[in-house]
Amino acid sequence: AAEKAVEDLEEASIKYNIPDWDDSGTIKHEEMVLITQSLKEMRQIMSNYVGIVRSDLRLERALQRLEILYKETDSLYKSSKITMQICELRNMINVAYLVIKMAKARKKSIGLHYNIDHQ
Structure with missing residues (x-):
């Protein structure tokens, strides 16, 4: 399998004309406060909602609030010149979303x- 992977890698063409x-x-944006507040x-x-002690209600509320932040940040991202701060915020929101989704999927504490609804 490793030899086949090496062969495939050698045959792969990488396009450099990005x-x-x-x-x-x-x-x-001069409105850095929008990013820092988000x-x-x-x-x-x-x-508050996804800390050490969780509940299904808290996780759902966190997901709803995060969705609002995501939409606001995505709008700002699309209309602004890209900065490190906006990219970091966007990435952090994506990671937070994944953490919440995985916490909601876990049915064991x-x-x-630890979820008080699944003891």
């Missing part, structure tokens, strides 16, 4: 995955 990022039609909200959502 176009440059086109940020025409976007603006440079970051604070996301941290509070995760701390084990270690740090």
